[in-house]
Amino acid sequence: MSLSPALRRGLGLTPALTIFGLFFALPMAYLLVVTFWRIKRYRLTPDFTLSNYADVFGDYLHALGFTLVIALVIALITTALAFAIAYLIRFRSGLFGQIILLSALATLFGGYLVKIYAWKAMLGAQGSVNLLLINLGLIDEPISWLLYSPAAVVITLVHFMLPFALLPILAGLRGVSEAPLEAARDLGAKPWQITRDIVLPQCRGSLFSAFSLAFLIPAGDYVTPRLVGGPETFMVGNFIENLFVGRMNAPMGAALAFTTLLACGIVLVTAHWLLGRALTPKWGR
Amino acid sequence: MSSKDEILRVRRYFNLSRRDMLRGAAALGAAGALGFGGMRKAAAATDINYIGWEGYDTFLTGGEFDKAKGYALQKTLISSTDEIITKLRLDSSAVDVCTPYFVNDDFLAAEGLLAPLDLAQIPNFAKLHPTIKQFAESNMTTDGTWYACPFTFGSICMLYDSTKIAAPTSWADLMKDEYKGKAAITADYQGNIFAMARVLGIANPHHMTRDELAKTTDLLITLKKKHLKAIAPSYGDLINMYVNKEIVISQGWEPVSTWIGDGTTVKVAYPKEGSSGFIEGYAIGKGSAKSAEAHALINNALSLEGQIAGADLSSIPVVTSEAMEKAGAANKALYDYTDLEGYFTRKTLVMEMYPLDEDGEYAIWDDYQEAWEKVLKA
Numbered sequence: 001m002s003l004s005p006a007l008r009r010g011l012g013l014t015p016a017l018t019i020f021g022l023f024f025a026l027p028m029a030y031l032l033v034v035t036f037w038r039i040k041r042y043r044l045t046p047d048f049t050l051s052n053y054a055d056v057f058g059d060y061l062h063a064l065g066f067t068l069v070i071a072l073v074i075a076l077i078t079t080a081l082a083f084a085i086a087y088l089i090r091f092r093s094g095l096f097g098q099i100i101l102l103s104a105l106a107t108l109f110g111g112y113l114v115k116i117y118a119w120k121a122m123l124g125a126q127g128s129v130n131l132l133l134i135n136l137g138l139i140d141e142p143i144s145w146l147l148y149s150p151a152a153v154v155i156t157l158v159h160f161m162l163p164f165a166l167l168p169i170l171a172g173l174r175g176v177s178e179a180p181l182e183a184a185r186d187l188g189a190k191p192w193q194i195t196r197d198i199v200l201p202q203c204r205g206s207l208f209s210a211f212s213l214a215f216l217i218p219a220g221d222y223v224t225p226r227l228v229g230g231p232e233t234f235m236v237g238n239f240i241e242n243l244f245v246g247r248m249n250a251p252m253g254a255a256l257a258f259t260t261l262l263a264c265g266i267v268l269v270t271a272h273w274l275l276g277r278a279l280t281p282k283w284g285r
Numbered sequence: 286m287s288s289k290d291e292i293l294r295v296r297r298y299f300n301l302s303r304r305d306m307l308r309g310a311a312a313l314g315a316a317g318a319l320g321f322g323g324m325r326k327a328a329a330a331t332d333i334n335y336i337g338w339e340g341y342d343t344f345l346t347g348g349e350f351d352k353a354k355g356y357a358l359q360k361t362l363i364s365s366t367d368e369i370i371t372k373l374r375l376d377s378s379a380v381d382v383c384t385p386y387f388v389n390d391d392f393l394a395a396e397g398l399l400a401p402l403d404l405a406q407i408p409n410f411a412k413l414h415p416t417i418k419q420f421a422e423s424n425m426t427t428d429g430t431w432y433a434c435p436f437t438f439g440s441i442c443m444l445y446d447s448t449k450i451a452a453p454t455s456w457a458d459l460m461k462d463e464y465k466g467k468a469a470i471t472a473d474y475q476g477n478i479f480a481m482a483r484v485l486g487i488a489n490p491h492h493m494t495r496d497e498l499a500k501t502t503d504l505l506i507t508l509k510k511k512h513l514k515a516i517a518p519s520y521g522d523l524i525n526m527y528v529n530k531e532i533v534i535s536q537g538w539e540p541v542s543t544w545i546g547d548g549t550t551v552k553v554a555y556p557k558e559g560s561s562g563f564i565e566g567y568a569i570g571k572g573s574a575k576s577a578e579a580h581a582l583i584n585n586a587l588s589l590e591g592q593i594a595g596a597d598l599s600s601i602p603v604v605t606s607e608a609m610e611k612a613g614a615a616n617k618a619l620y621d622y623t624d625l626e627g628y629f630t631r632k633t634l635v636m637e638m639y640p641l642d643e644d645g646e647y648a649i650w651d652d653y654q655e656a657w658e659k660v661l662k663a
Contacts (some may be wrong), residue, residue, distance in 0.1 A: 011436075018318045041641065041642075042370075042396075043374075059658075059662070060662075063662055063663060120525070124525075124529045125529055125530055125531045126529045126530060127529075144466060144514075147531075148514055148531075149514040154611055154640075226518045227518060227522065230507045230514070231510070231513045231514075231515055231516050232510070233663075234661045234662065236302060238661065239658060239661070241663075242654075242658060242661075244371075245365065245367055245368055245371055246365060246367045246474075246654055247367075247651060247655070247658075248367070248370060248371060248374070249651075
């Protein structure tokens, strides 16, 4: 008995769908159900209440807003830097580009915590950044806001996310054909015009992938703000962790997690739309 | 299905002949013999699941007791005592030995998450210093049954850089103008709420009215927003801040002053309002299949070797009379074993569990945790 092509395709997808269902969809569905439950004397109690969402909107909106803003700043800086480095590797540095790429990827071997502590050592009052600035005579006293501040969180996470953002953009740039670039040059286009009108539109998808990675991971991070953020740099991940572990309030923790997920989704959809508007190929209009 | 125009590429991934199969079976057998032999050897050790603070496990294994008995301590180290409650809730039978915050012991026992201790299996329990036993009893026993066994004690006191400032005398010193931006606390919400409540003159910080808790929260927010350099996520981070000269005063814990290294200038101070005192105890998860082994380890923690091992490694105090005599000079300099009564009545206050049930007037446990979140959000 021969199977129809549609059925065969469906069967081919079965392993992937099974893994997706078992390890992602089912746990997420359970967590979604829990958002409507209650905690009674520190025990999960099945119920159907929207009070957890009401509490999230009442108590955590500020933390959520702060998290989205800081993640957005990190994503924008990371994507811009990653594009600049990828552009250099692809178009400007020849064989030297491989060394730049290797150097960027080598930072992946350091590990997440090592990077955080490295920045902690560098940004502190006795750290190398302050010492350098003092030795150069640019400052008299160490800059206190370099560490334990939102700036420290941004610097650390940009450094951490850079290789992850670099790879998709470089892959996108490698797919940019030389022919239209040569043609544009022959027609008198300036380098920035070529970048804006030909290169960027062709790697729009890669830019969005890089931006998404550089946005979503910091938006869910709770270790970096705890270690290098100041007393006023607590992000939504810190509160989700505290709700699950500290307060044993899984329903509200899950409600906050789902609200964060939804907010991140809205940011990404908006970013996708904006990128589409800004980077539509000129010849396509 | 392929048409005659398509290129059909066939890749043969393996070619299994009978000879290959026999060869493979022989190799598998050899590997199995070696592997399972190794596994049998590894399985000879009895795994004991430990959940608690790093360093607190040292008492259990002091004198290499674990090796002598063939126990392998599988450690889950925590960053907050609330994590132990979460683990016990998930499956208390998977927790062989843990170190819950001692004010939680009654609650955990009542919830059926801790197993009652069989003191007949802990003969060294008789060696406990009577003062330690006296101050631990109200939190660690229910109807005369012990649910946790004391092994060390301490307090959330004050620390200061003695080369920069004079010894602080009050928790309110954290809010002095001259220390603005040079003060820190840790994320220990119980200790922080206790300290600010005492500054406000509240007698029992674990039994506050909602209004008192609200005032305490406001004071903590003022401390955080106007005076703190950081809320240190761990004592290691607090040490880094002192070493890097970023802070001169902080909330802390006695042994931290010795972890900074040689020539330490960070010293301990006990504020006039009192510090949040605690007595740490080992407990066994209800339903643990390794109850006998857990009792044996706890008994070892109270042996002289166990007590001294813990004290030497982390500079934390001992609780048995014989260990107090034999403790090293540095340990004795940090803890005045000759006046334990004074430690628990004048320097520190030993608290009991927060109210758990709503009665309208008094704040319950979740209100305290919510208050701390409010501080973090502010």
